[in-house]
Amino acid sequence: MSENQTGVIERSTELRRAFDRSFSEAPGTRATELDDLLDIRVALDPYSIHLDQVTGVFADKPVTPLPGSFPELLGIAGFRGAIVPVYDLRTLLAYPRGGLQRWLILTAGQTRIALAFDQFEGHTRVARNAIAEEGGGQTQRHHVREVVRTAGFVRPIVHLPSILEMIRKRARQGNL
Secondary structure (H helix, E strand, O other), rough: HHHHHHHHHHHHHHHHHHHHHHHOOOOOOOOOOEEEEEEEEEOOOOEEHHHHHEEEEEEOOOOOOOOOOOOOEEEEEEEOHHHHEEHHHHHOOOOOOOOOOOEEEEEEEOOOEEEEEEEEEEEEEEEEEEEEOOOOOOOOOOOEEEEEEEEOOEEEEHHHHHHHHHHHHHOOOOOO
16 A cells, blocks of 8 residues: 555544544534524614514504504404404504504514514524623613624614513503
């Protein structure tokens, strides 16, 4: 066997061992964890929503209005065989009500609601370290706990759990 052939055999043996070792070792953490976000607009302002908090995005879904005096509740809509309350994300984020909101998201989890918003802009995948906590104090926006920062934009992230909790509290008090 030539010296060149011996080197190739030794190299291939080492590569096979390294490959086999990779399955026997505990997986390491990925160098960069990624988060998926939906990019939307409420009024004219950009926002993002964590994709894992949403089970669907719908356009032009019929909403049946309900009688009542609660400005956040737009009505009900059918989703995958279930009747779900539809809330105005604009009002929940302390914007004045108005404009055509042709988009709906259906929230994930046990409590299913739909949130109406103005414009769907797309999907963004970012490194987890691009998401930072929103600054506290009196300047903190309603239902925003984080912001995403990239080279192209900065967007507040709507905190759906706080919206759901606010709706639950108001429902228990008879205000929704």
